[in-house]
Amino acid sequence: MAQQNTETLSERVKALSHPLETGDETEAGNYFVSNYPPFSYWKPDMVDEVAPVLMSPTPEDTNLGVYLHIPFCRKRCHFCYFRVYTDKNANEIKAYLDAALQELEVYADKPYLKGRKPQFVYFGGGTPSYLSIGQLQELTDRMKDLFPWDETEEVAFEAEPGTLTEKKLEAIRDIGVTRLSLGIENFDDHILEVNGRAHRSKEAYRALGFAQTLGFDQVNIDLIAGMMDETEDNWKKCVDIAIEQDPDCVTIYQMEIPYNTTIYKEMAEAGKVTAPVANWSKKRDWVNWAFNRFEEAGYTVNSAYTVVKNPETTKFVYRDSLWAGADLLSVGVASFGHFGGVHYQNQADVGPYMQALDEGRLPIFRAYPTNHDERLLREFVLQLKLGKTNISYFQNKYDADVTEVFAEPIKVIKERGFLSIEGDEIRINRDGMLQIDKQLHEFFMPQHRDFERYT
Numbered sequence: 001m002a003q004q005n006t007e008t009l010s011e012r013v014k015a016l017s018h019p020l021e022t023g024d025e026t027e028a029g030n031y032f033v034s035n036y037p038p039f040s041y042w043k044p045d046m047v048d049e050v051a052p053v054l055m056s057p058t059p060e061d062t063n064l065g066v067y068l069h070i071p072f073c074r075k076r077c078h079f080c081y082f083r084v085y086t087d088k089n090a091n092e093i094k095a096y097l098d099a100a101l102q103e104l105e106v107y108a109d110k111p112y113l114k115g116r117k118p119q120f121v122y123f124g125g126g127t128p129s130y131l132s133i134g135q136l137q138e139l140t141d142r143m144k145d146l147f148p149w150d151e152t153e154e155v156a157f158e159a160e161p162g163t164l165t166e167k168k169l170e171a172i173r174d175i176g177v178t179r180l181s182l183g184i185e186n187f188d189d190h191i192l193e194v195n196g197r198a199h200r201s202k203e204a205y206r207a208l209g210f211a212q213t214l215g216f217d218q219v220n221i222d223l224i225a226g227m228m229d230e231t232e233d234n235w236k237k238c239v240d241i242a243i244e245q246d247p248d249c250v251t252i253y254q255m256e257i258p259y260n261t262t263i264y265k266e267m268a269e270a271g272k273v274t275a276p277v278a279n280w281s282k283k284r285d286w287v288n289w290a291f292n293r294f295e296e297a298g299y300t301v302n303s304a305y306t307v308v309k310n311p312e313t314t315k316f317v318y319r320d321s322l323w324a325g326a327d328l329l330s331v332g333v334a335s336f337g338h339f340g341g342v343h344y345q346n347q348a349d350v351g352p353y354m355q356a357l358d359e360g361r362l363p364i365f366r367a368y369p370t371n372h373d374e375r376l377l378r379e380f381v382l383q384l385k386l387g388k389t390n391i392s393y394f395q396n397k398y399d400a401d402v403t404e405v406f407a408e409p410i411k412v413i414k415e416r417g418f419l420s421i422e423g424d425e426i427r428i429n430r431d432g433m434l435q436i437d438k439q440l441h442e443f444f445m446p447q448h449r450d451f452e453r454y455t
C-alpha cells in the first residue's frame with residue numbers, strides 16, 4: 001500500500017509540476033515564521049549559553065510553558081516536515097517516554113526552573129494521541145510530580161482522528177487536557193488519501209462527535225488549504241462541513257512544501273521546481289473565502305490562521321503567552337524551547353537524543369542567545385500575526401518605539417496597503433493577514449535574511 005502511494009505521488013509530481021513557472025507558484029521552502037531568529041542561525045557552538053541561564057535565579061514575572069514532543073505517527077503524510085517515526089514498538093515508545101521524563105527531571109532541579117508551575121502544557125508531535133491510555137496516564141502522572149499542573153490554565157493536546165476511541169478521549173480529558181486539537185486537514189477521502197494521511201473522514205466525524213460530548217473546554221480542528229488535488233468546489237464543501245460540525249475553533253494553514261517532505265523529494269528526483277499544489281494566490285483566495293464564510297456563521301477571525309466561535313471563552317494561552325515572551329521548557333526529540341531569551345533545540349534523531357540522556361547530558365543540539373533587539377523583533381513579528389499589536393506594549397517592555405525601530409519595514413508594508421497605525425495600534429488588514437509570513441520577513445535583520453538557509 002505504501003509503495004502504491006509513493007508511485008502515485010511520483011506520477012502526480014511528474015504530471016503536475018511545471019519547471020518554468022515562477023512567481024506565484026508554490027515552490028519548495030518553509031516561509032512560515034514561528035520564531036526569531038530563524039532556526040538555521042541556531043548553532044551547536046552556542047549550546048554552552050544555555051547552562052548559565054539554568055543556573056540563574058527563578059524569574060519573577062515570566063510565565064512558563066512545558067512542551068512535550070511525541071514523534072510517533074501511524075503513517076508519514078507526504079507533506080510532513082517533522083521528525084516522525086512510524087515503526088516503533090511499545091518497548092521503544094516506553095524507552096522514549098522514560099527518556100523524555102528523565103530530561104524533564106534534570107530541568108526540574110535547575111535553579112531557573114525549580115518550583116515553577118507551568119501556565120500551560122502542550123503535547124505536540126508527531127501524534128500524541130498515538131500513545132496508549134496507560135502510557136498517557138503514567139506519563140502525565142510523572143510530569144505532574146515534576147511540574148505540577150494545579151495552576152495550569154491550559155493543557156493542549158494534538159490528536160490524529162484515526163487514533164481516537166471514546167475511551168481514549170475520556171482518558172485524555174481525565175488527565176486534564178482542556179484544548180483538544182484534531183488534525184483533520186480535509187473532509188474528503190480522496191484528498192486525504194493522495195496526501196498520505198492515515199485517517200479518513202469517517203474517523204474524523206466519529207472523533208469530533210465523541211470529543212464534543214465529552215466536555216473538553218475547547219475542540220479545535222486543523223484544516224489545510226491547497227493540499228494535492230484540492231479544488232475550489234471541494235475546499236468550499238470542506239469549509240461548510242467544518243461549520244456544520246460546530247467546533248470551538250478552527251486553524252487553517254496554507255499548504256507549504258518544506259525541503260524535508262516526501263513531496264519535495266519527489267520534486268527533486270523529477271527535476272521539478274514547482275510543487276503539485278495550488279499556487280499562492282489561489283490558496284489565499286480559499287482562506288479568505290473560508291474566513292468570510294466562518295464570519296457569516298458567527299465566528300471571529302482572531303489571527304492569521306484561526307477563527308473562534310466565542311472570542312470571550314476561547315483562549316489560546318500557549319499562543320498568546322509564547323508570543324509575549326514566556327519561557328518554554330521543551331522536551332523530546334527535535335523539540336525547541338527557550339529560557340531567559342536563550343533559544344535551544346534538541347537532537348533531531350532518537351539515537352543521539354537518548355544517548356545524551358544516558359550519558360547524563362541534556363540532549364541539546366543547537367542554541368542561540370538572543371539580544372535585546374532580537375527579542376523585541378521576535379515578539380513584534382509574532383504579535384503581528386494576531387492582526388494588531390500595541391505600540392505602548394513595546395515601549396513599556398523594551399523601552400522602544402517600534403514605529404521608529406521598524407520605520408522602514410512599516411513604510412514598505414504600509415505602501416503595499418496591508419498595514420495601518422491607528423492611535424496606539426498597529427494593524428494588519430485581511431489581505432496582509434493572508435500573506436503575513438511573507439510580509440514579516442521585511443522586519444528581519446540583514447544578517448537573518450538568507451532564505452536559502454532558512455530551514
Ligand code: SF4
Pocket residue numbers: 072073074075076077079080081082084125126127160183
Ligand atoms: S500526522 Fe502530522 S506529524 Fe504525523 S506524519 Fe502527518 S503531518 Fe507529520
